[in-house]
Amino acid sequence: MPPKRKFTSTADIDVTLRQVFKKDSFRSVQRQVIEAALEGRDVYLQASTGMGKSLTFQLPAVVASSGVTVVISPLLSIMANQVEALVAAGVKAAKLDSTISREERAEIFKDLESGRPTVRLLYVTPELCETPGFRAKLKWIYKQGELNRFVVDEAHCISEWGHDFRGAFKKLYWFKTEFPTVPVMAVTATANKRVRDDIVKILRLPPAPKLQMFLSSTSRTNLHYEIRYTNQDTPLLDNVIQWLKGVYKRRKSRVPNERPTAVSGLIYCQRRQTCEEVAKDLRSAGIGARPYHAALENHEKADTTTNWLLDKPGYDIIVATTAFGMGIDKPNVRFVFHWELPKSFEGYYQEAGRGGRDGNSARCILFYSREARDRTGWLISKEASKSEPTAESQSKVASFQALVKYCEDTNTCRHRAISNYFGDTEPPVCDYACDVCKDRNSVAQAKRNGLAAEEWISTQRESGSLYNGYVYDD
Numbered sequence: 001m002p003p004k005r006k007f008t009s010t011a012d013i014d015v016t017l018r019q020v021f022k023k024d025s026f027r028s029v030q031r032q033v034i035e036a037a038l039e040g041r042d043v044y045l046q047a048s049t050g051m052g053k054s055l056t057f058q059l060p061a062v063v064a065s066s067g068v069t070v071v072i073s074p075l076l077s078i079m080a081n082q083v084e085a086l087v088a089a090g091v092k093a094a095k096l097d098s099t100i101s102r103e104e105r106a107e108i109f110k111d112l113e114s115g116r117p118t119v120r121l122l123y124v125t126p127e128l129c130e131t132p133g134f135r136a137k138l139k140w141i142y143k144q145g146e147l148n149r150f151v152v153d154e155a156h157c158i159s160e161w162g163h164d165f166r167g168a169f170k171k172l173y174w175f176k177t178e179f180p181t182v183p184v185m186a187v188t189a190t191a192n193k194r195v196r197d198d199i200v201k202i203l204r205l206p207p208a209p210k211l212q213m214f215l216s217s218t219s220r221t222n223l224h225y226e227i228r229y230t231n232q233d234t235p236l237l238d239n240v241i242q243w244l245k246g247v248y249k250r251r252k253s254r255v256p257n258e259r260p261t262a263v264s265g266l267i268y269c270q271r272r273q274t275c276e277e278v279a280k281d282l283r284s285a286g287i288g289a290r291p292y293h294a295a296l297e298n299h300e301k302a303d304t305t306t307n308w309l310l311d312k313p314g315y316d317i318i319v320a321t322t323a324f325g326m327g328i329d330k331p332n333v334r335f336v337f338h339w340e341l342p343k344s345f346e347g348y349y350q351e352a353g354r355g356g357r358d359g360n361s362a363r364c365i366l367f368y369s370r371e372a373r374d375r376t377g378w379l380i381s382k383e384a385s386k387s388e389p390t391a392e393s394q395s396k397v398a399s400f401q402a403l404v405k406y407c408e409d410t411n412t413c414r415h416r417a418i419s420n421y422f423g424d425t426e427p428p429v430c431d432y433a434c435d436v437c438k439d440r441n442s443v444a445q446a447k448r449n450g451l452a453a454e455e456w457i458s459t460q461r462e463s464g465s466l467y468n469g470y471v472y473d474d
Contacts, residue, residue: 012063013038020062020089027052029214034059036212037149042205043185044155046196047216049353050329053187054082057151061120062091067148068112068141071123074154074166075326079123086121095123096134112137115144126157126168139178147182150175152203154326155186156346159198165392169202176204189218189353190346193423218349218419219428222356223364225414226435227407227443229450230369237278240267240337241285247334261288262311265335267319268351270376274339279319288313292320325351331358337365340372341407343380344399345421361433368407370457376400410444413437 013034017023026034028047033056036043047053061069073079079095086093094108111117128134141147150172152158158169175184186199196215205211230236244263252260269275272293282289290304307315309330318324322342336355342348348366356362380400384393406417414434416427432438 013059016059016063020091021055021059022089023055028216030056033212033214036214037183037185038063040183041212042183042210044196044200044205044211044213045185045187045216046191046214047189048218048220049189049350050220050357051189051216053189054153057149057185057187058082058086058091058121061148064120064148066116067146068117068119069121069149069151070138070147071121071151071153072126072129072169072172073123074126074157074169076125077328078153078326079125081328083121083123091120092118093121093123094119096128097123097125109137112141115146117141117146126166126172129174130168130171135174135178142179142182147179149183149185150179151185151187153187155188155199155203156191156195158186158202159191159195165395173202173204190350190422192421196423215425217424217426217428218422219415219424220353220356221415221429221431221433222359222361223352224361224433225352225418226363226365227414228365228367229447230367231450231452232369232371234367234369234450236339236367237281241282241287244282244287259313261286261313261316263316263335264308264311264330264333265317265337266325266333266351266354267317267337267339268342269319269321269339270343270372272321275319275321278339279317282317282319287317288315289317289319290315292318292324294321294323322347322351325354328354329357330354332360333357333362334360335363335365337367339367341366341368341376342403343376344396345403345406346399348403349418349422366407368451370452370454371460373404373407374457374461377404408447410436410440410447 013031017026028051029045030052033043033045037057037060043056045053045056057069057071071082073082076097076099079097080099083093083095096105096108100108108119108122111119112122124134138147152169152172155169157166158172159165175182184203184205186203186205188199191199199205200211228239247263248260251258251263267278267289269278272291272295275291275293279289279291290308292301292304304315304318305324305328308318309328311332333355336352338348338351342351352364352366355364377400380396384397387393402421406414406421409417413428413430413436415430419426419428430437435443
C-alpha cells in the first residue's frame with residue numbers, strides 16, 4: 001500500500017505561512033492541526049467561525065513535496081472562492097463541478113492521471129464522489145502513491161442530526177474502506193456531541209488517540225451578541241437607520257480623513273422580497289446597501305459580492321437571504337443583523353460569525369418577534385409533517401426551538417448559551433460582550449415592553465392570520 005507522507009519541518013510550515021498565505025502567525029490550534037495532518041493522522045477539527053479552518057488543510061497540501069489533497073465541499077461558492085484565492089497565491093488548485101468547461105475538466109483529469117499530478121488541492125462535491133468514473137480516478141492516483149489526504153469540509157452535513165444534511169455525504173465512508181492508509185480530516189464549526197459522534201462513526205474514523213480531535217471553543221469574545229425585542233408595530237427600519245447614522249457620526253469624529261459610511265455589514269432576511277425592500281429603503285436614506293438572493297442574475301450577485309469585498313462606496317451593506325455567506329471571508333465586517341428569527345441555531349451562529357474576523361469587535365443583533373417566531377416555526381413544522389418523522393426533521397425542529405429559547409432568555413449570558421448548545425467543555429469569556437451581561441435588567445424590561453403578548457399571538461395563530469401567504473426563500 002502507498003506509504004503515508006510524513007511531517008516535513010517546522011521551518012517549512014512557518015515559511016509557507018508567511019510567503020504563500022501572507023500571514024505572520026497561527027491562530028488558536030491551527031499549528032497543532034497542521035502538524036497532525038502532516039504526520040499522517042486522521043483529524044477531526046471543530047472550531048469557531050472565522051478561526052481559519054481552511055488553512056489547516058491548505059497549508060499541509062502546499063508544504064508536501066508532491067501529491068493531491070481532495071477537498072469535499074457542499075457548496076459551489078465555497079469551492080470557487082477558495083480555489084480562486086489559492087490560485088491568486090500561486091498554489092495549483094482546481095475544482096470539478098458543473099461550472100467548468102469540458103476542456104477544463106479534461107485538462108484536470110489529464111494532470112491527475114499523469115502519475116505526478118501538479119494539482120495540490122482538488123475541490124469536489126460529495127455527489128461527484130459517488131460516481132464510478134471519479135472513483136476510478138481516485139484509485140489510479142492512490143495506486144501511484146499521490147493521494148495525500150481527504151478533507152471533508154462542513155462535515156456536519158454528514159449527519160441527519162446536522163442542520164445542513166446532504167445524503168451524498170453519508171457515502172464518504174468509502175474513503176476509509178477503499179483507501180485505508182490515506183488520512184481523512186473532518187472540519188466543521190457547528191456540531192453538537194450527537195452530530196460529532198455521527199461524523200466520526202459514518203466516516204469510519206479510528207478511535208482516539210489514533211484520531212486526533214481538536215475541539216476549540218465556539219466562543220468569539222470580540223462579538224457582541226444582542227437580542228432586540230420587536231413586534232409588528234416596531235419601526236424596525238427607522239431603528240436600523242438611526243443606529244447606522246449614529247455609527248457614521250462617531251466614525252466621522254474619530255477618523256475625519258476616511259469615508260464615514262465605510263462600515264461593512266450584513267443584514268440577513270428570510271425572504272427575497274424583504275431583501276429588496278430593505279436594501280432599497282436603506283439606499284433612499286443615503287446608505288450604501290445591495291440585495292443578494294438566489295433569484296438574482298449571476299452577474300448581479302458577482303458584482304455585489306466583489307464590490308462589497310473591496311469596500312466600494314454604495315456596497316457597504318449586503319441585505320441577503322441565507323444564499324449569501326458560505327465561503328466568504330471578509331475580515332472587517334463590523335455588524336451582522338438578523339432582520340427576523342433564523343430557522344436554526346447553527347445558521348444563526350454561522351451567520352453572526354461572519355462579523356469581526358479580523359479580531360476587532362463586531363455587533364451581532366437579532367431582531368426577535370413572536371410573530372416571526374410563530375411563522376417560521378409553523379413553516380418548519382409544516383415541512384416536517386410532509387413525511388414520516390426522520391432524524392433530520394426532528395433535528396430542525398429541535399434546533400429552532402433552542403434558538404427561540406435563546407432569544408426569550410434574559411438571564412443567561414449569550415456566549416454561555418451558545419457554548420452550552422454546542423457542548424463546549426470550557427466556560428466562555430464574555431466580559432460584558434452581550435446584552436444580558438451588560439445590563440440584565442434592561443434586557444428583561446425591553447422584552448416586556450417590546451414583544452407582543454402571548455395571548456394576542458395565540459389569537460392570531462388560531463385565526464391563521466399570521467401565516468397567510470407566508471413563505472421563506474433560499
